[in-house]
Amino acid sequence: MPLNIISKFNESENLWMMNLAGEIDIYTANKLKESLTKVLNEKSESVKIDCEELDYIDSTGLGVLIGTLKRLKQDDKNIIIYKPKPNILKLLNITGLNKIFIVEGE
C-alpha cells in the first residue's frame, strides 16, 4: 500500500499539520523523510502528525521521526503524534518513544 502525505501549515497553532495515510516501511520511509525535510526547510516549527489513517509503521518510519525530532529539538520544537492506531501506539510504547514524542488523542 502506498503512503499519501498532505502537509499544511496551521497558522493559528503555529505548527505543521501532516496527514499520513497508508503504510510506512522501508519502501515508503524515504518519502516521509523528504516531505518532513521540505516543510522544515520552509519553516522550522513543530510538526503534528495526524495518524488517523496510518495503518502501519515500523522501525524505518520511526527512525525518520527520530531523526526529524533531533533536528527540531535544536530549535526547541516537537513532534506530536496525533490519534495513532492501537498497533502504532503499541510500537511507540515498547520502544519507549511515547516518552520522546508527544502523543495525543490515543
Place this chain on the structure above:
Amino acid sequence: MKNYLNIKEKVKDTMSDSLSISVPSKPEYVSIVRLTASAIAYGIGFNIEQIEDIKVAISEACTNVIKHGKCEISDNYQIDFLMDEEKMTICIEDNGNGFCRNDVCEPDLSSPKEGGLGIFIIQTLMDDVRIATEVGKGTSIQMIKYLGVDF
C-alpha cells in the same frame, strides 16, 4: 548457521504444513511479505493484535536483509513459514554481513538513534526468537508466535 539449520530441521519434523517464498531483495516487496504473513496468520486463527505483531516482526527482518545483506539487487532471499495447531514459525535467512550480537540493546531514550531498533522490536513482539549470525557470513532469524499467548 549450522545450529540454525539443525533447529529448522527439528522444527520441520513436528510441523504439519510449511510454505516458502523467495523474495526479491528490494524494498517494494516487503509489503507483499506482510500481506502473505497476515493471510497465513489469519488462517491459523491469530487475533488482530497478534497479526499486527507478526507483520511488524517479519518486516523488520526483511528490512535487515535488504539493508545489511550482501545480496545484489537482483538476488532473492528465502522465507519459510511453518504452521501447526499451536504456533507459527517464520525463518528468514540472508548471506549478508552478519552483526555483533552485543550491539543489540534496549533503546537508549536519552539519546535515541535513527537505527538499531529492528532486532529489539522483533524480540519484543514475538514469543521465541533465535538468531544465528556470524560476522561476514550472514544471519538467520527464526521467530515463533504461539496461538493463544498474548504477553
